[in-house]
C-alpha cells in the first residue's frame with residue numbers, strides 16, 4: 001500500500017471531471033479573438049478554390065456577401081483583404097496598388113456601404129500583390145529600396161484610408177514606415193485610422209500557399225531576406241517593436257505564428273500593446289492537409305489556436321476564422 005511519502009497535492013484531482021477542467025481553465029477562445037483573411041479576384045460570380053489551401057477561396061466582389069455575413073454572424077471583429085491581381089496589371093513599380101479602382105479599393109467601398117461598422121476592415125500595405133517581381137517594394141539590382149518604397153506605401157495607405165479602411169497594416173518591413181504613414185494619415189484627416197504594424201515579420205518559408213493565392217509565387221525573384229527578419233533572431237524583434245511603438249503603431253503583429261510563440265510571449269511581456277499572431281498559410285495548409293489525410297485529428301486546430309492565446313496574443317489572424325463555429329463546438 002502506498003503510504004505517507006506520496007504527495008498530498010495531486011494536480012490530477014482538478015483534471016478528473018470535465019466541469020472541473022472547465023473551472024480551472026486558464027485560456028479560452030472566443031470569436032473576438034479572430035481576424036479572417038479574404039482573397040479577392042476580378043470577375044463575376046466566382047468562388048475559386050485555392051489548390052494549396054484546402055477550404056480557402058478567392059472571391060469575386062459580387063460573391064463576398066455570404067462570407068462576410070458569416071463572419072458577422074460568428075462575431076468576428078475584423079476581416080483582412082488580399083487581392084489576387086491579374087498578371088497583366090503588374091509592373092515593376094506596383095502601380096496598380098495606387099489605382100483607386102483596384103480590387104481592394106472596390107471591396108472596401110462595397111463592404112463599408114453595405115455593412116457600415118458591423119465589422120472592421122484591415123488592409124495590407126505592401127506592393128507584392130502588384131509587382132512583376134513579387135517583392136514588397138521597389139527593387140534596384142535585387143535590393144528592395146527603403147525610402148523610395150515608403151513614398152509609395154504612404155500613398156497606398158492614404159488611398160485605403162480614403163476608401164474607408166479601418167486598419168492600415170503595413171506588412172512590408174521597411175524601416176521607418178510606421179512613423180511616415182502615421183504622419184501622412186494625420187495630416188490628411190485620417191487621425192482615427194488605426195495602424196496594425198507587421199512589426200515582427202520573419203523571412204519565412206511558411207508563406208508559400210499565400211503567395212500562390214495572391215499570384216506572386218512564381219514571379220518572386222530570390223527571397224525577402226534583405227527586408228524581412230532573420231528567423232535566428234529574437235532580440236531584434238523587440239527592437240522592431242520598440243521602433244514601431246514609438247512611431248505610433250496601435251497594434252503589432254508577429255508572423256508566422258506557431259514557430260514563433262516565444263517571440264509573441266517576449267513582445268507581450270515587454271510591451272503592453274495589443275499583439276496579433278498571424279497563423280500563416282503554410283501553417284494552415286500543413287494542419288489542414290494532415291487532417292484531410294487522417295494523419296492527425298482535427299482537434300489540433302483548437303490546440304494550436306489556444307497556444308497563441310497562452311503565449312500572450314490578443315488575437316489571431318487565421319484562415320480557420322470562418323470555420324470557428326464548428327471548431328469551438
Ligand code: PBG
Pocket residue numbers: 124126128136171172206207208209210211224279280281282
Ligand atoms: C505580403 C504578405 C505576405 C503574407 C501576408 N502579407 C507574404 C509575404 O510577405 O511574402 C503571408 C500570409 C500567409 O502566408 O498567410 N507582404
